[in-house]
Amino acid sequence: MPAPLRNPFLCPGVFSFTLLLSINSLFFHSCYSIDEQGQALLAWKNSLNTSTDALNSWNPFDSSPCKWFGVHCNSNGNIIEINLKGVDLQGLLPSNFQPLNSLKSLILSSANLTGGIPKAFGDYLELTLIDLSDNSLSGEIPEEICRLRKLQTLSLNANFLEGAIPSDIGNLSSLVYLTLFDNQLSGEIPKSIGALRGLQIFRAGGNKNVKGELPREIGNCTKLVVLGLAETSISGSLPSSIGMLKRIQTIAIYATLLSGAIPEAIGDCSELQNLYLYQNSISGPIPRRIGELKKLQSLLLWQNSMVGAIPDELGSCTEITVIDLSENLLTGSIPRSFGNLLKLEELQLSVNQLSGTLPVEITNCTALTHLEVDNNGISGEIPAGIGNLRSLTLFFAWQNNMTGKIPESLSECENLQALDLSYNNLFGSIPKQIFGLQNLTKLLILRNELSGFIPPDIGNCTNLYRLRLNGNRLGGTIPSEIEKLKSLNFIDLSNNLLVGGIPPSVSGCENLEFLDLHSNGITGSVPDTLPKSLQYVDVSDNRLTGPLTHSIGSLIELTKLNLAKNQLSGGIPAEILGCSKLQLLNLGDNGFSGEIPKELGQIPSLEISLNLSCNQFSGKIPSQFSDLSKLGVLDISHNKLEGSIDVLANLQNLIFLNVSYNHFSGALPNTPFFRKLPLSDLASNQGLYISGGVSAPADDLRAWSTH
Structure with a gap:
């Protein structure tokens, strides 16, 4: 009869083999249990140079990636969002996400990513949000991305992207949020931008080479809330179609090449809160219709070429907090209607051609913190009620024609930090x-x-x-x-x-x-x-009288000392050497006497000017003066100095020298500088003579000999 079957689990050898086979089978099955979506993510992870622990949960032994960090799935197990914002990924963008055919949101901002945007991104047709901002991406924005008809948000700002904004950008018919600012983009804004009827945010500022006019088609983006094109090379005038933007809240097109006048149609932008058009070449007057902007909070038009008067209608913008019209060519007076602006915090009208008085009504603006009307032609008195401006921190009215007394009420501006009323009457x-x-x-x-x-x-x-x-x-x-x-x-x-x-x-x-x-x-x-x-x-x-104090040497930070035109006497203390940073010393027109201390020649920083003229100094020029190699101006005239001036021959940086009215003697240095020195700077030194041995009074010195 056949031998009975043995229980394999009772046989140690067979048991070990079976267990090993089971483990291997389990391991093999686990290696290949992850779905295609997970495999695509793992392939991308393996291409990265990251050392972050954030992706440790991306485990190849999992059956699904839905519980991985940064991964979100729908109820069917399909990935709909990848959010790795702020994770230090250090690598390239994925180009193998085709298995993720349900992906709606891809957020990889601030992730230290480099390289270009793959053309394959145009294949992820379910995407509604792409945020690749704040990386180091380069190359052009691929045209293929314009195939994403469901895309609502495209954030590519703060990278190094080049080239033009894709001409087919208008195909992104669902786009609401488009930020391209702070890149290296160039070219013109496509006219197709006008096809983005749902666009609310468009920011492309900080791209110096984006040029051309703002297309009039921008007016078709009737849901636009923010328009930002600052620090570009946008030129031409603002199109009148800007008035079609009934929902616009912020227009920021500063530091560009805009010219022409602001269109009156700006008054149709009834939701406008912030108008930033400063640092341009805008001309013409400020539109009167700007007074229709009842929600306007900030009006920054400084550093343009605007002319005409400030419209009274601006006083109707009662929500406004900041007005800066400085550095223009505005004329006329400051509108009294500004007294209606009770929320106004900053009024900056500096560097214009305004006239008239500082209106009394301005003292109604009790929220004012900054009042700058300097560099105009404003006359009259400072309003006595200026003290009503209790929040005022800065008041500049310098370089005007203001008269009268400084009102005591200014002392009631208890928050005042800076007051400048200079250059008035x-x-x-x-x-x-x-x-x-x-x-x-x-x-x-x-x-x-x-x-x-x-x-x-x-x-x-x-x-x-x-x-x-x-x-x-x-x-x-x-x-x-x-x-x-x-x-x-x-x-x-x-x-x-x-x-x-x-x-x-x-x-x-x-x-x-x-x-x-x-x-x-x-x-x-x-x-x-x-x-x-x-x-x-x-x-x-x-x-001033008396000697120069010996403690002068304790001023070790001193760079410029001017004590000229006094009645000081005595000698220059040797302690002057302590002023080791001294660049300019003027002791002229005093009664100093004695010898010039050698310590003056030991101050290497003395490079601007040394003036000891019109004193009673005697003796010789210290030999240490030859070390003043940086000195530009030396005046030792009108003293009782004697001896040679050869010590000055090597002062290569001298541009002015006056040794007249002393008792110097010997040959004049035969250098290019001394050859060109005016005779008046050598006068009344009877012992000086021309190089070559020809004796002559310095008053009669003529052209240098050539021998």
Whole structure:
């Protein structure tokens, strides 16, 4: 009888073989269980150079990719969305997604992708959204992409794409959102853009080589909400068809080559909130119909060539918050109707040809933070009610013809940070209340007719950074309270009638870099305790006396020192060498005496000018002066210096030299510079003679000999 069948699981050898076969079979089945969609994704993943963990869930042993990171499927298991936004993929776009025939949304923005957009993208006919923005994609936008009739969003911005916008872009009949900005695209905007009747967002700015006129067909995109073509080479005029865009909210076509006038039809854009047309060559007047834009919030037309008056109708745009019409050729007066703009925060009318007064009605604009009317021909007084503008942070009215006094009510603008009323005809004293403005950082009222004193209240203005009151008729002394201005960086009180000394308390201005007090009646000596932060000091044309303090060497940041036209005496302290960054030194027209210290020749940064003229210096020019190789101007005239001037022969950068009215002797250096030197710059040095041994007074020096 036949042997009984043995149970294979009771046989160790057979059991092991069977188990191994089962495992291998299971492994084999798992390797090939993923569907075609998953295989396409895995093939793309394997082509990437990414080291990110984000794709770790893309497991070839899964039967479906529907649970993979960034993958979304419908109820039938078909992939409808891939979203890998922000994943560092480091590779090329996929060109093998044909199995993903239900794909509707492909989001691969900010994924560090390179290379071109595959033509195969035109085969993914179910796509409604493509977002490839913020990568490093290059090449052209393939025409094939225009086959995607269901596409609603195409975002290709912030790449390096080149070439023209596809001429068949109008075939994307479902397109709502088109962003192509910040690439390297060129050519004209296709007229077929007008076929995109559902388009709401069109942004192609930041493509410097996109050129030509904005096609009038753009008016057919009647659902357009945002039109952005800034920083391109778009030229010509805005088409009147722009008025057909009844839903448009933002038009941004700034920094282009636009010219011509803004069409009156702009008044038909009833939903318009933001009109940005600055930095163009737009001419003509501001359309009166702009007053019909009741929802307008921002009007930026600065740096154009617009002419005519600012229309009164603009005062009807009561939602407006920003108006910038600066740097145009506008004339007439500021409309009183602006007083209706209660939400207005910024009014910038600088650099025009406006006249008339600053209207009282402007003080109704209590939301104003910036009021800039400088560089015009505005006359009259600053409205007394200016203090109503409690939110005002910046008020520029410089370079006008304004008269009257500075209103005390300005002190009620408690948020004011910058005030510039320079180059006007303002008179009277500076209201002391202004110095109670705790937020004020810049106060500039130079070149007016102000009188009176600088009040001690200036010490209350503790955040003041820049103070310019030069070119007025201010008298009295510099208040010692200036020491409280710890933030002060720049102070110019020159060309006034100030008297008294430089207060030692100025040392408290520990951040002061610029000090200009020239052309006053200041007396006393140069303080021992000037701030070590100083870079520029000009106290020339005053009545300073005494020696130059030895502590001058502690000003290690000093680059320019001008003490000319005073009554200073004594010698130049050797400590001047400590001013190792000094580029300009002017000690002319004083009573300095003694020898010129050798240390001056050891300041290598001395390159702009050294003026020691009209003093009582004696002795020889220090040999160290030969090291001043960068020096451009040297004036040592009208002193009692003697000896040779050979030490100056090697100063190759000199463009001006005056050694006249001294006691120099010896041969003049035979160099091209000295040959061209005017005789007046050598005059009254009886011992100087021409190279070659011909003795002659310097007054009679003639052309150089050739031997």
